[in-house]
Amino acid sequence: MSNSLAIAAVTATLRTRLFEALGGPEVTVAPPDRAPDAVSGDHVNLFLYRADLNPAFRNADPPGSPPGESPRPVLPLVLHYLLAAYSNDEGTAHELLGAAMLALHDPSVLSADEIRRATAVRLPQSDLHLQGERVRITQETLSQEDIATMWTAFGTPFRMSSAYQVTVVLVDSTRPGSSPLPVLRRGADGRSPVVRPDAASHAPALLAVRYAVPGQVGALPGDTVTLLAENLPAVPLTARLRHLTVNRSAEVPLPAPAAGATEIDLPLPAAALPAGPWSVSLAPDADAGPHTNELVLGxxxxxxxxAATAAGGTPARTEVTVTAAEPVLPGQRAAVLVGTHQLAVDLLTAGTTTLSVTAVLPPGKARVRLRVDGVDSEIADRTTGTFLSGSTVEVTIP
Structure with missing residues (x-):
């Protein structure tokens, strides 16, 4: 998802692509009645003439929302653009239009890297590049009646042009969603059934991650987790860890398991392990054998x-500040959950251990969680099935 700069970010990315593909002529975004005189000389005009809602995402929960939570629906946009070329020589205008249409046709997806490059200078606060759903460009076929109506509304003579739609652009709601407190017990050992397609497979495989206490949904750096496995070779292994959001990885050497072992302990590195979801797999040292599948490790x-301080305003707002032990990095999504209120942290442009949110909150004591890329800080003692108390999990809202 992204913030309210998403529309401007899409336009900036399309303009950058067209400018680079054409090799020099200006790319304007003026209304068609002003486009011929927007700049002197040859140029291409890209006009955003309509913004619709994408019906597939209109009432759906935001992608990646944990089950049981009630986040505010996103604003799912379909942007409609009109592309036209202008020149004193009509043949040159046709050449420009053809080159511009090819630039939008291939590739038909705005990649995260392309969006980031196009918005880094003029729209540094845009976070469209972090959106999980890819932004796609599709040529749009308009009827003769639609074309005539459109150019009549523009109040300018018809110009050879091509229409495009760009979707899906998911704009986050600025209102807090609802995040219930976690369930303290889920079952005998906190695990769901394991389904595998081939029970007779002899390849090494990871089946599940078991945390130190049943019911935990994540481990801390320096903790030891247990990997449940089958068909592990009795040779030294390497656990390969890869963060699923930011460019971070780690390798942990492990001793050879006993023949027929179905469990192996994995001590997590104590440092340089950003919070969030990681993939974990096992491989023999020096890659001298098959690797296992990957599992997700939180x-x-x-x-x-x-800390909670009054932030003023009417109605009264409160600023809640969370200090984390490890930095949250650019490219990660963070939220502060105050009681049942889910409050998104603004886009990060640098790594930081201090994260603040401001909202209208009911006064009194509230439990606080920090969520990074969908993984929450722990606020419960899983061994006793009770909530923790103290200055790192509770705050008093003035």
């Missing part, structure tokens, strides 16, 4: 301090 953020 690394929880660790909160070391909380």
């Amino acid at each position: 690394v929880s953020p660790r909160v070391i301090a909380l």
Whole structure:
């Protein structure tokens, strides 16, 4: 998802692509009645003439929302653009239009890297490049009646042009969603059934991740987790960890398991392990054998301090500040969950251990969690099935 700069970010990315593909002529975004005189000389005009809602995402929960939570629906946009070329020589205008249409046709997806490059200078606060759903460009066929109506409304003579739609652009709601407190017990060992397509497979495979205490959903850096496996070779292994959001990875050497072992302990590195979802797999040292499949391992953020201060306004707002032990990095999505209120943290442009949110909150004591890329800090003692208390999990809202 992204913030309210998403529309401007799409336009900036399309303009950058067209400018680079054409090799020099200006790319304007003026209304068609002003486009011929927007700049002197040859140029291409890209006009955003309509913004619709994407029906597939209109009432759906935001992608990646944990089950049981009620986040505010996103604003799912379909942007409609009109592309036209202008020149004193009509043949040159046709050449420009053809080159511009090819630039939008191939590739037909705005990649995260392309969006980031196009918005880094003029729209540094845009986070469209972090959206999980890819932004796609599709040529749009308009009827003769639609074309005539459109150019009549523009109040300018008809010009050879091509229409495009760009979707889906998911704009986050600025209102907090609802995030219920976690369930303290889910079953005998906190695990769901394991379904595998081939029970007779002899390849090494990981079946599940078991945390230190049943019911945990993440481990802290330096903790030891247990990997449940089958068909592991009795040779030294390497656990390969890869963060699923930011460019971070780690390798942990492991001793050879006993023949027929179905469990192997994995000590997590104590440092340089950002919070969030990681993939974990096992491979023999020196790649001398088949690798296992990957499983998702949650690394929880660790909160070391909380603070709540009055932020003024009518109605009265409160600023809640969370201090984490490990930095949250650019490219990661963070939220502060105050009681049942889910409050998104603004886009990060640098790594930081201090994250603040401001909202209208009911006064009194509230439990606080830090969520990083979908993994929450722990606020419960899973061994006793009770909530924790103290200055790192509770704060008093003035």
